[in-house]
Amino acid sequence: MVQSIREKLLAMLLENKDTYISGQMISEKLGCSRTAVWKHISELKKEGYEVEGLQKRGYRLISTPNNIRPHDIKSNLKTKFIGQKIVFQEVVTSTQELAQKLAQEGAKEGTVVVAEQQIKGRGRLGRTWESPKGSGIWMSLIIRPNIPPFQAPQLTLLTAVAIVQGIKKATGISCEIKWPNDILINGRKIVGILTEMQAESDRVQSIIIGMGMNVNTTSFPDSLKQKATSLLIENDGKEINRAQLLQAIFEQFEILYIEYLKNGFEVIKLRWESYAVSLGKIITARTLTGEITGYAKGITDQGVLLLEDYEGKTHEIYSADIEISSQS
């Protein structure tokens, strides 16, 4: 992992939070002049970092803003490649669209596109995804696994596991997974995942995993109140540090992804099942061709949902909106 001077400086300040580090020591460790250190500190202040500077004692980090610029995410990020290249934009049409363009231009595996706001955020099946400024995390991750296209749904499930584990690690909050791509807390949606790929008919070229997370949203419109929640709401109103949350998710993702490439989907599947709220229950699946109600038996090795109807016939559900029956 190659760090910029800004990232290294921020990492030093964070590691020594609440204590002073001398400008001399910083300039030696970073290999730049004291004037350069002073300039970088000024830039950090402009971004909302509170840094106290005292003659003779040095610099002390008092508080961090809730930013998700590359150096906010990358300082202290403990991964080999996931999130080590971050493309940040204040406003994008959609992070998926930009990530797809970068992937076609050859962007490296692990590259992440993050934005504060999406104008045309996309959900599954071409639906829109509300992505207001400031409170959420709207991002897309580029990976290039050497797998056939039919295995791509496995990556959606792997991502869901990484997010549940990352949220737990960063905030202590427990979430559950609703097949195929929603993360819920107490039945309300907190994260949506959109997996798209570019592929030859027998080989994936790139997979773009989009994640939309309601992090510090304080309230939802009436139409969404029963369906959506945010980490802040579930955290007794306390704000969540978005950069730390992303670090935790990237780190969990990388561990699971390396495991997946080495040993296949089996272990990921077991973890996924342990978080799944939709298995072992009576559910209704609305597909493009109709509606099936039945018992959710499990998922296949490809991530396909197995639904047993009342006549005992098992259906393989590739794509659907599912609803968990209240009686189950």
Place this chain on the structure above:
Amino acid sequence: MVQSIREKLLAMLLENKDTYISGQMISEKLGCSRTAVWKHISELKKEGYEVEGLQKRGYRLISTPNNIRPHDIKSNLKTKFIGQKIVFQEVVTSTQELAQKLAQEGAKEGTVVVAEQQIKGRGRLGRTWESPKGSGIWMSLIIRPNIPPFQAPQLTLLTAVAIVQGIKKATGISCEIKWPNDILINGRKIVGILTEMQAESDRVQSIIIGMGMNVNTTSFPDSLKQKATSLLIENDGKEINRAQLLQAIFEQFEILYIEYLKNGFEVIKLRWESYAVSLGKIITARTLTGEITGYAKGITDQGVLLLEDYEGKTHEIYSADIEISSQS
């Protein structure tokens, strides 16, 4: 099918080839002035159409050039949507790349990109594809079937059938198919197919089918002589009309594709098997992970090759280069 005036004029001349049509009749049928007719005829002459114009008798088409501009292909094209929108460029990096861009911008199903020359033509697995000017057909077709990604290989096989049937119809020449994506004559390659898709993990957004065809190539470099041939070489040196060949392929493709969307892959599979040269033989499949030699038993409903090795174990081959053993 909406035709331009140029396309309609060309269709009239082609239908009445070797006989005269009066300028008056043309102008009435096309609903434009006789001066406009004269201008369109002049443009066609510039493109290489030989048209005789006699006072009192009218215009007579003597010969057509071997062009593949939109009006060359679209006049007399009997399809509902395949090839009804054609984007022609003299030179492109690759027709796949341009078609992908158009697909992302919302291009309609059936849109075709054709070029006289590709600078960076692509084959399967990121290989290069030689696409010199003039003698071949380099094109990409955009379709939007509502299928899950794992069914995409079926479209490669469907395309192979359409090409074999189209070549037979336009030239009388019989070809055979080598799994997964080559069309051969007497064991030598004449067409390559590259199927790429953009997809959500459970739903195809667009499939781009690239076809590279050696049509009027007169000779190949020594390194390719044993591997490649052209329709001209196999047609006793007689030149093939490329626009007519494309029309035949588009028409066959549309028939098969509508059949596929309505009744599934079964019928296509039967046709494919009847043209397949690689089934029922001992073949060696080189995959990314190794080499397997065995008996090619058939293909699955998803287009996956079934290979039985010498120990009786059946392997599902998703992606490979195959070689047919000389002893089989």
